[in-house]
Amino acid sequence: MKSLTIADKNLRLFFRDRMDLFWTFAFPLLLIMVFSLALGGRGSVRIDILAVQQDNGQLANTYMSVIENVFSVEKLENVAEAEARVLDGKVVGVLIVPSGFSASTENVRFLYDETRGELATTTVQMVEGITQQFFGMAAPIATESVRGGYKEWNAAQQYVPGMGIMMILMIGGIGASTRIVLERKTGTFKRNLLTPISKLSFLGGELLSGFVIGCMQVIVFFGVGILVFGMPVAGSYLLLALISALVIVLGVGLGLLISTFARSPNAASGAVQAFIFPAAALGGLWFPIEIMPGFMQSVARIFPTTHAMNAFQDVIVRGKGLLDIAPSLAVVAGFALFFLILGSLLFKWKE
Secondary structure, eight states, rough: OOOHHHHHHHHHHHHHHHHHHHIIIHHHHHHHHHHHHTTTOOBBBEEEEEEOOOOOOOOHHHHHHHHHHSEEEESSSSSHHHHHHHTTTTSSEEEETTTTTTTSSOEEEEEGGGGGGGGHHHHHHHHHHHHHHOOSSSEEEEEEEOOSSSSOOOTHHHHHHHHHHHHHHHHHHHHHHHHHHHHHTTTHHHHHHHTOOOOOHHHHHHHHHHHHHHHHHHHHHHHHHHHOOOOOSSSHHHHHHHHHHHHHHHHHHHHHHHHOOOOOOHHHHHHHHHHHHHHHTTTTTTOOOGGGGGHHHHHHHHHHHHHHHHHHHHHHHTTTOHHHHHHHHHHHHHHHHHHHOOOOOOOOOOO
């Protein structure tokens, strides 16, 4: 009977805690929804490719109709122009349907930029899969890879900045929010009211400590990525530091804002994760946003993680400069300032 009493007590406490209910039921469903929408079937993915159709026979037209049902296809007349755009990194690949295709004398040709990494791999698999379904296993297709707009690519260039952004935001947000909430609940803030400490000084200390921790994360993540995994960096290391600094401030600002309404450290930690996991999944931190359906790509651009990842990729993979990444930096900086200003305005010493 005592076991039943204890179980009854635990269950009643569980169902009274809204945060426990959220993390047990609502948050897993939220992640399922996010991934279902982001990766909801290859048929709904609209990757941009080019096509040069030199054969206007019935077979070629039917084949191109199938391709256009899956991809977002821009047709060009000139093969050289299409290949130049692939080499410039402006599009992942071009499908060339030669004049002898309908007569079964020539294979269709797919030229793709291998330095686009996972996006290129996914696109090739889709083109080959569609062609095999259309013609059978002996599909008349030849794929050819080139090294395009990316200076050099390997998997670390996706996962080092992607996981780095996620963990910097996670640790910065959780650290700042839980510290502030815990101090408020333990009465530290009440003692602060009796000392000559201003709100600005306190928040500045929180920002500084969070920034130092974030800098250490950046050094470890990118150091391991470069030295251990051989991640090449085509652009400036100073720009990597600038992007990282903005991401760190973004994470601490997020934590400050969440601390203004969270009533317990667990609630603060949960709220930070509730923001970061969808932002990571939709922001291109785990996989390129180009493999998501078009409407989800539009949603992804709402999140600062998308723009932070774009900035990192532009520097690491494409070797771009400050002016090229300025729009992405402006978005990340805007979110960071918004979180910091709103969090400062809503900040209170007592609950």
